[in-house]
Amino acid sequence: MIKHNFSAGPSVLPKSVMEKASEAVLNFDNGLSILEISHRSKSFVDVMENARSLALELLGLEGKGYKALFLQGGASTQFLMVALNLLEKRAGYLNSGTWADKAIKEAKIYDDIYEVASSKNANYNYIPKGYDIPEDYDYFHCTSNNTIFGTQMKNFPKSPIPMVCDMSSDIFSRHIDYSQFDLIYAGAQKNMGPAGTTLVIIKEDILGKVSRKIPSMMDYKTHISKGSMFNTPPVFAVYTSMLTLEWLKNLGGVKAIEEANDKKSRLIYSEIDLNPLFKGYAVKEDRSMMNATFTLENENLKETFDAMCLEAGISGINGHRSVGGYRASMYNALSLDSVKALVEVMSELESKA
Amino acid sequence: MIKHNFSAGPSVLPKSVMEKASEAVLNFDNGLSILEISHRSKSFVDVMENARSLALELLGLEGKGYKALFLQGGASTQFLMVALNLLEKRAGYLNSGTWADKAIKEAKIYDDIYEVASSKNANYNYIPKGYDIPEDYDYFHCTSNNTIFGTQMKNFPKSPIPMVCDMSSDIFSRHIDYSQFDLIYAGAQKNMGPAGTTLVIIKEDILGKVSRKIPSMMDYKTHISKGSMFNTPPVFAVYTSMLTLEWLKNLGGVKAIEEANDKKSRLIYSEIDLNPLFKGYAVKEDRSMMNATFTLENENLKETFDAMCLEAGISGINGHRSVGGYRASMYNALSLDSVKALVEVMSELESKA
Known part of the structure; x- marks a missing residue:
């Protein structure tokens, strides 16, 4: 059975990628x-260098003063x-979801943090907009896609200070100007590879400005100076991330994958909107292309729907406990056919009900 | 060809293990x-729990107040x-090699460090002994096996304070009383699995005694409270570490592997001592069962020896740059046949020369 x-x-x-791995x-x-x-063998050093340069190439950041690192420890x-390397006095954070909130909490250990805006009171069902970023702060931090809530930043503010972005759940999924960011980080386990490595893209000239040891x-400079092999x-x-980046490049890069991702997300959101049994969680203008969150209007149908999904080979759509309902994550490697299969089950449920 | x-x-x-992985x-x-x-799926939660309990079981630490964690970031x-969680005022470190030296350097950022003894002046070719551990310090840190120099602690001091040990290169390789340690850590990539995870074994009651946030x-308590799934x-x-620990258990555990490791190391050291072309690097009483370091008495034979090794399918025996010569690492999974193959080449070189 197809999964x-x-x-x-x-x-x-x-x-x-799985076959090669x-x-x-x-x-x-x-x-x-x-x-x-050995990680010092020529064959692996080549893998590391290839992965680092593919990451920059796919984001359109080659030759623009950026370095790519493959670290450990996740976005957490x-x-x-980020705080240890960049926070001297004060930083501004956009609080758009659980992970943004955690980022704020960790940075607060080191210095003062200002929330430029927050959607916490609405249980993060939208992306705050229209805030100011004070120009005397050290940096501005945002989260491009909020996996749990299914919201995504469509536009980014013009930041007068270095802009740091947690792109764990939508990096490499769309064609945007990545050079507007000074530091991008992303856990591999969504669009890039298996769990166990974290990509960091960093503009070198923002480093070396804090006084702490x-x-x-924890020092980006250490890892840069050692070519991500400290x-x-x-x-x-x-290695598996490199394979996935090669796959993406052969497919046509972020422009091509954005088209595919756009198709997938339009298909599911259209079903959510047209099918009276379902209701979207995130406000429409901020809907994520990666994670569609929705609930059943009638909870009594849950058992039937879950059984139908299982029957169709659909897995992993349970919503996060802080939202409930369902979440369909449609990362780069998920096929349009998989979304079609889910939409079919949703529409079948409607005809049954 | 056999490698x-x-x-x-x-x-x-x-x-x-490789086949199952x-x-x-x-x-x-x-x-x-x-x-x-998903890492939250029952099948993976089972893997994590199994790996954690196998680690404690194999070290004889079950039911003794220890927790096992699989973290990221390596021994580095x-x-x-260790310093963040345990160092309040002062700690004592045994400086027995490059990694011990690095551990000292990192801990110094946080507080005062006292080197109880050091073999740095002899380029770490022996394990310092006969030092005192001040009882009013926070903890004592040592490195059980020094990969680069091929030395290994055969006995551990009776420590009046918590004893922390970096066992990256010899954990699970021998039968010792692991309960003399309060914290053990080890990168997986030698005796336990692939690169990418670090085992930490910790006695819970040593935590919570420092005042810093x-x-x-970085907080062991976070990871303990979340069952290593924060x-x-x-x-x-x-997963691959779990497979390796299962393999070890089926083999008879650390007692059985110690016998095998002892045979392998006696074979190579006897060749090093008897063959006039080679010379051991570490002092005899401190020789490591895991890493045998040796040099050629006559550097002119290097090219011939290297070619013969290559011919015999032997790889990875180049010494670390700070020692030179050769290093044969004989971790748990290396077979006696591999050591025999190397010893044969060494003795063949003698008959040729």
């Missing part, structure tokens, strides 16, 4: 497994590293 | 890959976390 994996992350990866576990370089080769560690592993990197996760 | 992988880490893993990348749970399942991040991701764990690295 339709709508998991919010870790999530579906391209089939060709599986083969590399048995034989990657001259009979040796990707799991047992970036909440901390930064521990080596200590043993997560070899397999970086 | 003999003496790499210092990432390093050889059991063949059966490779298969799981294609199909782990009901048609879904281990790379695309533990240098920092610890960032969530944020997305490195799923594949944890």
Whole structure:
């Protein structure tokens, strides 16, 4: 049976990537497994360099003063590293969801944080707009896509100070001007690879401006100076991410994938809006192309709908506990056919009910 | 051709583990890959719990107040976390190698560090002994095995304060009383699994005694309270580590592997001592069972020896730049046959020369 994996992350990866990754576990370089080769071997150093340059190339950031790093610890560690490396006096954060809120909490350990705007009171069902970013702050931090709530920033403010963005759940999914950001970070496990590595894209000239002593592993400069190999990197996760980035490049890059993602999301939102049994969670103008959140108008249909989904090979659509209902995550590697399968079940439920 | 992988880490893993890991990348749970399942799925939660309890079981630490965590960031991040979580005023460190030295450097950011003893002046070719550990310090830190120099602590001091040990390169390799330690950490990529996760074993009652505010991701308590699932764990690295720990358990645990490791190391050290072309680097009483370091008495033979090794399928034996010569790393998964193959080449060189 064909599986339709709508998991919010870790999530579906391209089939060709899984096949190559599986083969590399048995034989990657001259009979040796990707799991047992030295990270200092030429074959892996090539993988790391290729992954780093593909990331910059796909985002249109080559030759623009950016460095790409593959680190460990997830976006949660970036909440901390951003503050340690950039926060001297005060920073402005946009509070658009649970992860943004966590980023604020971690940064507060180090210094003063100002919430430029928040949608917390509406349980984050929209993206705040029309706020000011004070120009004497150290940096402005935002979250481009809010996985849990299914909202996404369509436009970014003109920031007078360095702009930092958590793009964990929508990096590489659309064609925007990535050079408006000074630091981008993203856990791999949604659009880029398996869990276990975190991509950081950083404009070098924003570093070195804080007075605190930064521990080596938390210092972006350490990792930049060592080409993302200061200590043993997560070899397999970086390799699989490189495969996924190659897949995306061969597909036509972020422009091509945006078209595909747009089709998928228009299909599901149109079903949510037209089918009287379902209701979207996020306000329409802020709906995410990656995660569609919706609820059943009649909770009594839940058991039937869940059983029909299971029957159709659909998995991973349970909503996050803080929203309830359903969440269909449609990352780059999820096919249009999978969305069609889900929409079919939704519409079948309507004809049954 | 059979490969003999003496790499210092990432390093050889059991063949059966690689086969299972490779298969799981294609199909782990009901048609879904281990790379695309949710870390909150029952199947992965089971993996994590199994890996954590296997780690404690194999070290004989079950039911003794210890918790096992699978974190990210390598031992290098533990240098920092140990200090953040335990260092209030002063700590004592044994400086027995490059990694111990790095651990000291990172801890110094936070407070005063006292080197109880050091073998730095002898380029770490022995393990310092006969030092005192002041009882009013916060903790004592040591490194059980020094990968680069090929030295290993055979005995540990009776510590009047919590004892922290970096066991990255010899955990699970021998039968010792692991309950003499209050905190043990180890990067997976030598005896336990692929690069990308770090095992931390911690006695809970040593925590909560420092006054500083610890960032969530750096706080052992955060990870303990969330069962090592505070944020997305490195799923594949944890799964493969679990497979390796299962393999070890089926083999008979640390007692059985110690016997095998002892045979391997006695074989190579006897060749080093008997073959006039080679010379051991570490002092005899401190020789590591995991990493044998040695040099050629006559550098002119290097090219011939290297070519013969290549011919015999032997890889990964180049010494670290700070020692030179050769290093044969013989972690748990390396077979006695691989050591025999190396010793054969060494003895063949002697008969040729």
